[in-house]
Amino acid sequence: MAIYHLSMQIISRSKGQSAIAAAAYRSGEKLHDERTDEQKFYARNVQPETMILTPTNAPEWMKDRNRLWNEVEKVEKRKDSQLARELNIALPIELNRDQQKELIQSFAQHEFVQKGMVADIAIHRDDANNPHAHIMLTMRNVDQNGFGKKNRDWNADFANAKESNRGYVKNSEGCLSIREQWANYANKALEKAQSNERITHLSHENRGLEVLPTIHLGHVAHDMEKKGKQSQRGQVNRERQEYNQVVIDLQTYRRQKEAHLQKMKEKEKQFSFSTEVEKTQIQKAASLLNQQVVSLDDIYKRHGELRKMSDRHDPIERHFHVQQQQFLNVSNSYDHVKALEHDIKQNEEKVDELKGSLNPF
Known part of the structure; x- marks a missing residue:
């Protein structure tokens, strides 16, 4: 599951921190601190994947990690100097290594390097379930000769980022939200990788x-x-x-x-009928169906069952009806025969009477 994590801090001498030590720990490389004449090295089980991105007007030596951060230490004279900004960002595990690298490079290039910062990136994969990237950012403007003045627009909102949820870089439209921007970059990468996972800065x-x-x-x-x-x-x-x-x-x-x-x-x-008659009828239907609650669907279902039963009994009923009609026809025939016999007998009696009147002997 893709998770959202983006934390920010400023590496400062007032907190006893060193830009050389921080870069050595994050990169897994041996770096020499010229200011203290100390060797900085922190052994790691899994060597980080590192890269340095520089603005187009930066000198080539800024891609040398050891010289880059020693120059930062030299240019900062105060004992409480702010040396670098750093982001710690969780990378989506749904992306493969190349996709994770492309994502963090694109984010750093467009959101920081193009604004004039040098970005020193180290991807840590000591834990397969927790791949994350450290981005150390320089705090001064750069030109072909090296570092110039500090750009206050970069760190004014960075210092209170946790409280305001805002970013470091200002433009004509106001402050950019770096936390929100990271969610946008990551979600586009997840979509490109055809993953349904998404993250949010909220x-x-x-x-x-x-x-x-x-x-x-x-x-x-x-x-x-x-x-x-x-x-x-x-x-x-x-x-x-x-x-x-x-x-x-x-x-x-x-x-x-x-x-x-x-x-x-x-x-x-189902009981919200408009008249009392309808309520009474539906209650009768419920009793007929042996149910406490009845719906129109129940009634239609029962009606269908009765029709099927009727269809099954129709052939039997038709058979009995034919038999009954036959009996009625026979009965009518007997009645007709009796009536004819009665008429014949009466006619015979009349014939006998006529015979007697015509023959005196």
Whole structure:
């Protein structure tokens, strides 16, 4: 499942940080800090995939990681100097390695490098389920001679990005939202890869979700959890996951309850007749069907059953009807014969009377 994570920070001497040390840790390379004359190296099990993107007017040496960040350290004189900006971005696991690389390159090139920043990118894949990229960004304008003045437009909104959810770069239309832009870039890449997954920069609260979001572990907590040790951040996530399960169960109950109420409303609609006569008739139909609740569908179904029964009895009824008609025909014949016999007898009696009157002897 594609997840959204984009965190931001400023690497600063006031926090005891070093641009050389930060670049060495993220890139997995050995870098020499000329300011302190120290070698910076952090061994990694999986070597990061790295690249440096520079503006078109930048000198070629800025693509050398060691020289790039040593020049940054040299140009920053103050003990509380801000040395670099950094983004930590989760890459969608639905994309393959080449697609992930293309996505982060495109995002950094269009949103930062084209604005004049140098972007030092390191993709970490120590955990197959948590591929992510670090982008270190320079803070000064560059030209063919190197670094110039700091561009305050780049970091004014970066410093309060967590509170305002806004980005670093200003244009004539106002501040760009880097968090939103990343979601747009990632979703386009997912769509291109024919994945149905999508991410959003919006918080759970803004999206109207009741569940709580889990927090980003970070490499220290992640390593502890991987070794079976419980971290404070891991415990927060476990508690939130337990809470979210209760919320999900409650949401399931709500859906079931709503479905039941909807079903009851549909049942009530079946009794919403306009006259008392119709109510009485439907109640009679219910008693005939031996049901407490009856619908028109039930009536039509029963009507169909009765018609089928009628169709089955029709041949028998027709047979009995023919037999009855035959009996009636025979009966009428007997009656007709009797009537004829009666007429013959009467005629015979009249003939006998006539014979007596004509023959005196």
